Amino acid sequence: MHAPSSLSFFFVSLLALAPEVSSSPCNPKPQEKAVYFITNEEVNAVAALPIGPDGKLSKGTVTETGGAGSFGLNSTLLPATPDALISQSAITVSGKHVFAVNAGSNSLSVLSISHSDPTKLKLLGEPAAVPGEFVNTVAVSAKNGLACVATTGSVAGVSCAPFSKKKGLGKFDALRPFELEQSTPPVGPANTVSQVLFNEDESVLYAIVKGNPAVGRAGFVSSFPVSEGGVSQDGTRSSASGTDILFGSQVIPGTNNLLVTDPGFGSAIISIDPATHEATTIGLGEVEGQSATCWSTISPDTGRAFITDFGVNRLIEVSVEDASIISITDLSETGALGLTDARAVGDFVYALAAGNGTVEAAVTVVDVSGEGSLLQHFGVGDIAGTRAQGLAVLV
Ligand SMILES: *[C@@H]1O[C@H](CO)[C@@H](O)[C@H](O)[C@H]1NC(C)=O
Ligand SMILES: *[C@@H]1O[C@H](CO)[C@@H](O)[C@H](O)[C@H]1NC(C)=O
Secondary structure, eight states, X not given: OOSOHXXXXXXXXXXXXXXXXXXXXXXXXXXXXXXXXXXXXXXXXXXXXXXXXXXXXXXXXXXXXXXXXXXXXXTTSSBOTTSTTSOSOSEEEETTEEEEXXXXXXXXXXXXXXXXXXXXXXXXXXXXXXXXXSEEEEEEETTTTEEEEEEESSSEEEEEEEEETTXXXXXXXXXXXXXXXXXXXXXXXXXXXXXXXXXXXSXXXXXXXXXXXXXXXXXXEEEEEEETTEEOSXXXXXXXXXXXXXXXXXXXXXXXXXXXXXXXXXXXXXXXXXXXXXXXXXXXXXXXXXXXXXXXXXXXXXXXXXXXXXXXXXXXXXOTTTOOEEEEEEOGGGOOOOOOSEEXXXXXXXXXXXXXXXXXXXXXXXXXXXXXXXXXXXXOTTTOOSOOEEEEEEO
């Protein structure tokens, strides 16, 4: 599940209150958890893999989104895979709904999750048109009944639409523009939007935007206050010293702080003043030997934080106090190139490892109950290739 960690807490506490349902051999309890990602192919689809009681994944389903995927370009103007959308949170789960971006057709799809089987998805209506190009990240606020996206092509910015279980997804509002002078598809990773996410009480929407060191443009966090009237059209931009190419970020529970990754050096803890929206740096965590540290996840259950790198195949736990490294789990035995979007749930971390045409796409499962160790490397080459993006979990 994507950032609203308060949401996860909410569901966790609900679960804790629910009476224990016993299962019998004749009436096995259905699988309740699943991992989701988008294939992001020309015919875009959501892949759903069930999570077993032991944390392991098994074969799941693929459901078309009704839209098209896409990919950005890297500095040599070649497909930016396995970082196809140059973003975190290309897919988000909220309640019993999956929200998936269609970067190639500038729209957002909503799919409902069956109550009896979390891998059974149903597309709700048509994908909703987004007033921008190359939509690459989505955040949902259940509290405010909102789905917000960012686009990072030649028309870049943030747009939000009302969402309710009853009425589904409404019309996206006017774009809150970012003047990135990008193309469609964008050339990254510098100078693109990385992510949208809500703060803990869902009163502010953050958009995380990478700087462009080549032209001396700093990366920034744009904060948009959320009120009953919706999301403000005006964002306050602020840059935190020592950071530049701000990438996948997470709200640290109980604080106004964010864990942000930066492929320039590793990760950082920054604080966003709730009144002024000013960003200040609390800690910079340099990761030696890193190549592209771009994704982060914080376990809603344990509060522990992890970061991934698509060029170095390992999972790194970092401190939510100062971004210093706590432990490194080497995963090179899987043969994957590295990891992209990830989610920490309970004792496990699930991370997408997109393929490169030779190396098969997979979801890597790391057991972090003790010293981190590889639990499973689940190949998904039959359903996903080099462009797969995002990772969300239903718990
Ligand atoms: C750009 O991506 C291609 C794969 O599409 C890769 O071979 C190449 O090394 C990348 N270039 C840079 C500068 O990252
Ligand atoms: C994929 O990565 C592997 C390992 O780095 C490399 O040997 C192979 O040539 C790559 N394949 C493509 C199509 O780039």
